[in-house]
Amino acid sequence: MSEQTNQPVIGIIGGSGLYDVDGLEDKTWRRVTTPWGDPSDELLEGRLGGVRCVFLPRHGRGHPLSPTHLNYRANIDALKRLGCTDVISLSAVGSLKEELPPGHFVIVDQFIDRSFAREKSFFGEGVVAHVSMGHPVCARLGDALEGACRDIGLSVTRGGTYLVMEGPQFSTVAESELYRSWGCSVIGMTNMPEAKLAREAELCYATVAMVTDYDCWHPDHDHVTVDMIVKVLLQNADNARTLVRHVVPELGKPRGACSAGCDHALDHAIITAPAKRDPALVAKLDAVAGRVLGK
Numbered sequence: 001m002s003e004q005t006n007q008p009v010i011g012i013i014g015g016s017g018l019y020d021v022d023g024l025e026d027k028t029w030r031r032v033t034t035p036w037g038d039p040s041d042e043l044l045e046g047r048l049g050g051v052r053c054v055f056l057p058r059h060g061r062g063h064p065l066s067p068t069h070l071n072y073r074a075n076i077d078a079l080k081r082l083g084c085t086d087v088i089s090l091s092a093v094g095s096l097k098e099e100l101p102p103g104h105f106v107i108v109d110q111f112i113d114r115s116f117a118r119e120k121s122f123f124g125e126g127v128v129a130h131v132s133m134g135h136p137v138c139a140r141l142g143d144a145l146e147g148a149c150r151d152i153g154l155s156v157t158r159g160g161t162y163l164v165m166e167g168p169q170f171s172t173v174a175e176s177e178l179y180r181s182w183g184c185s186v187i188g189m190t191n192m193p194e195a196k197l198a199r200e201a202e203l204c205y206a207t208v209a210m211v212t213d214y215d216c217w218h219p220d221h222d223h224v225t226v227d228m229i230v231k232v233l234l235q236n237a238d239n240a241r242t243l244v245r246h247v248v249p250e251l252g253k254p255r256g257a258c259s260a261g262c263d264h265a266l267d268h269a270i271i272t273a274p275a276k277r278d279p280a281l282v283a284k285l286d287a288v289a290g291r292v293l294g295k
């Protein structure tokens with residue numbers, strides 16, 4: 001029999017417009033410190049349908065943090081440190097395809113990372129690791145999210161590529177058209193390096209990309225503005241909260257090891273010989289890689 005994850009714990013990262021979740025029992029905001037610095041905010045712990053979950057507002061409550069200035073490593077470490085096994089990313093995105101209108105949800109399955117001003121790995125000098133990113137999204141989580149969206153009647157597409165831009169400015173028309181020519185479905189500023197770090201931390205990760213606008217390429221729609229995004233976000237955020245209430249009890253059922261292998265991503269990733277490892281970095285990796293490095 002496969003290894004049991006007896007008690008899955010569901011992490012939820014709320015993006016723009018999502019600074020809390022409702023329906024949580026026994027909830028407390030908890031400050032978490034990590035070796036990588038401070039996460040975006042306190043983390044909200046509680047239970048949904050008896051399942052433990054942990055919510056983190058990606059940009060902090062009141063949205064003080066821009067995509068470039070998020071401490072992605074601290075956010076993922078904090079979720080792992082609190083015992084999360086699965087992470088759902090809820091993110092506002094622009095649409096790069098006609099058939100993905102505002103209000104539509106996309107369970108993306110690929111990313112193109114064009115961010116460039118961020119710390120992208122927990123590893124480095126003293127402990128070098130290369131994890132596989134061929135399939136950056138946990139298909140098991142994606143299945144559950146797709147099923148839950150359909151159950152509650154949301155308009156959803158399974159699969160698609162999320163282009164991660166650095167921002168904070170929105171794209172030029174030439175950039176938007178370039179990403180369209182690459183076949184990308186949606187554009188946003190936050191899901192990388194988040195997904196890479198989740199993989200390094202052996203967390204199952206999947207994104208619900210919630211379309212707010214048509215970016216700037218569509219001849220019949222105004223170019224994206226924050227005002228435009230916020231208007232659509234309110235409805236998207238309500239739908240996302242319903243989705244969370246629906247999917248968390250499902251994901252919290254006891255299960256075997258992740259069928260997609262996310263929880264063993266470090267099995268063959270670390271190349272630095274034990275004798276050459278930097279003890280200070282090994283210590284910082286206690287939550288993220290304690291399973292393979294020893295606590």
Ligand SMILES: CSC[C@H]1O[C@H](OP(=O)(O)O)[C@H](O)[C@@H]1O
Pocket residue numbers: 014015016017058059067090091092093187188189190191226229
């Ligand atoms: C406020 S609109 C632009 C902002 O919204 C998205 O963030 P998130 O993924 O956290 O919802 C987008 O990536 C930008 O950061």
Ligand SMILES: Nc1ncnc2[nH]cnc12
Pocket residue numbers: 092093094095165170171187188189212213214215216224229
């Ligand atoms: N058009 C867009 N570009 C980048 N990030 C976004 N988030 C929401 N809409 C966006």
